[in-house]
Amino acid sequence: MADEPEEPQNPFKGTPFEQFFAQGLGGMAGPGGAGGQGMPDLNQLFGQLQSMLQPYDGPLNWDVAVDLARKTVAQSPDPSPTSAQQAAVADALQLADHWLDATTSFPSGVTTTAAWSRAEWVVGTLDVWKVLVEPVARQSVGALSTALPEEARAQAGPLLGILGRAIGMLLANQVGSGIGALAGEVLSVSDVGVPLAPAGRATLVPANVTAFAAGLDVPEQDVLLYLALREAAHQRLFAGVPWLREHLVGAVTAYAEGVDVNVEGIQQRVEEQMRGIDPAQLGNPEAMQQLLEGGMFEMPDTPAQKAALSRLETTLALVEGWVDEVVGQATEGRMPTAAKLQEAVRRRRAEGGPAEKTFATLVGLELRPRRLRDASTLWGSLRTRQGVEARDGVWMHPDLLPTEADLDDPLGFREGATAPTELSEEDFDAELRKLLDGPSDSAPSDEE
Template identity: 75%
Template sequence: MSNDPSDRPDDGQNPFKGTPFEQLFGAAMGGGAAGGPAGFPDLNQLFGQLQAMMQPYDGPVNWTLATDLARRQVAAEPDPTPSQRQRDAIADALRLADHWLDPVTPFPSGVQSTAAWSRAEWVEGTLEVWKVLAEPVAQQSVEAIGGALPPEARAQAGPLIGILGKAVGAIVATQLGSGLGGLAAEVLSVSDIGLPLGPQGRAALIPTNITAFAAGLDVGEDDVLLYLALREAAHQRLYAHVPWLREHVIGAVCDYARGIQVNAEGMQARMEEQLRGIDPTDPAAMQSLLEGGMFEMPKTPAQEAALQRLEIALALVEGWVDEVVHQATSERMPTAGKLQEAFRRRRAAGGPAEQTFSTLVGLELRPRRLRDASTLWGSLRTRQGIEARDGVWMHPDLLPTAADLDDPLGFREDASKPEALTEDDFDAELKKLLDGE
């Protein structure tokens, strides 16, 4: 007799009859170790083991697990609390940075307070924004998995869907914890990756990471600190005085989440492949299952569009920061060119932590088009001045597009700085206006 559940007599107990889930849940309801196909585990036992591994938590992500994992990863290396001397040095550098930025952008200072953070404090200080970024993705993943089932199957599989939800929440928490712990060892400031991760107006730098970063450069640590303070202060100005920008960036992640769809047949094939040979009583095997992308889903066109909007927005933010810091330092800091190139290479290369988040939500933390964006902003400033350059941020519809980044020197190439009118010219133009011309 065939071991395929679809070949067995239909006893009316399998609500998935005739769907891509028939074999998968047929095994769960009566097969595997309890009499199902050889090498295919009892999914009741499998999900029971998953449920036993997961502590109760509210919401789509187990944030307690994610935070604990990140803190443990951070604690694996020395993470001293910044000294008062370091806090004072960072506050002084940020004040000087704002003074240098005043002549090169009409946006006033956005720094309301300063801080020197340890790596662990960075994890805690940015956690609320990571919740906003990650929870829609996890929640929509669970809903998409449930929505892929036929209605009659969904009604009978309610408890199973709940367990799947906890499994997704555990997967996301594990990946987030690992990613946050890795990022904490790499980031140099709260705005380092371009996202508005901290409380509004709170400029924070991580001295332990700055010291390690400066050790690999042929530049004094004081110059590195000031250059980082300039970048942080520029980020703070932009997000403080472009009120729609924070929502625009975070909204792109939420749009990505809303576009999640599940291909039921494809998910069944992936689950079957990964479940074969898994021993549900072996914690190591279960952990490999959770880390093996069991619930990974291909991106939809809507998601690809949302991610492109996010990547372009981050590139424009980083390009603008690169441009204004270059203007502020061009005549004051001889080492600025070397530091600018070091930061551009760092942005382009990324690291393991960025790859973790890219795998999780497809989020590109290191914009690949930084150089193009910086060139675009610089060209616009040269032709029209800093007010016209920064005026582009008045509305999201005015922002350069991906096509504009393909030709950064051509953005508004027909526009030039308006010439000042003489008094006679002004009178002549006013007369034309009044005469209805």
């Protein structure tokens, strides 16, 4: 009797992906295999996967993402802002900056103003989206191989590479549809808490401002001015605190880098998912999407991720609370509708609307300042007791910022401190170093 054909070697044997790829190889065997010899036609499998891919750099295909975002935006009317709308936005931002001059020690951070359509918002924020999304995408794509032993990784390299690019393509579709949906809701480039445009470019989206105003019993020109005040305040803070932008973006990156693979959990999910999916259809985008939606690559939060998330949420609350506080100062006695608008914006930001949920889907975490009211109270109390300079001076270094515990008692932050006195540069450096380093048996370094 002729020898039975050898079963194809599974390079994932002994790994969490053994069942997945054993079925993937075996499912291609039999009469339909290459030459009718019961061997899997790997060329056919690779060809099916490769046919759905286009060459691209990075963890996901941004051309696909942008194209889908544009198509999502185009599902509803998206006219370019008129010259009158452009002028109205520019005037509102100019007036807002003038009002803010008396509320903060930070100078204006606005260098250019613009009114964008939703499609223009997609294109204008793309560079920052890449910085925010790619770390998460890279970890998601890389999770498939990093969970394997080195020897299995070497044997399965080609298949992993193609699957990684297929996953990258699916992520591009998710990112594109998410950014497109977000473009239909955001009011400005600072609306999600992280500035999404180049430094100094203050921008509002008139179509979305009009939609937001429609739900309020407030004149639209008041809504526009109030949102311009918030945008200009964001610009001042990020311009006056050079480390802040990188601090927030770095927290997102730290979250992505903290992704850890739950090997046992993935094995269980793979086995469950593969029972209902024909491995020969792995080249089918819908089949791959079904795997992803089933949680195949869903990772639990690690301690590093939780720490990054806590730091991010607290900093976002402090940013939004500071903006809330200075805008409250600026509108006091000038805008009777300000209290109503403040409450509408607070509720929108604190409760987390569709925009925040979409952002959470894109970067893998929620950027929602749950403690906005506490942060606003903290900044206002500090200003009342010690003045504007003391309040704004807290932003000098990230280690000086209030903590989550400080937000639990916002009126008690720096309660025993007095207003700052005039210090020489050397004295200031020494005091700051002492505060940041804490007690030490050794003398502090003189290095900058």
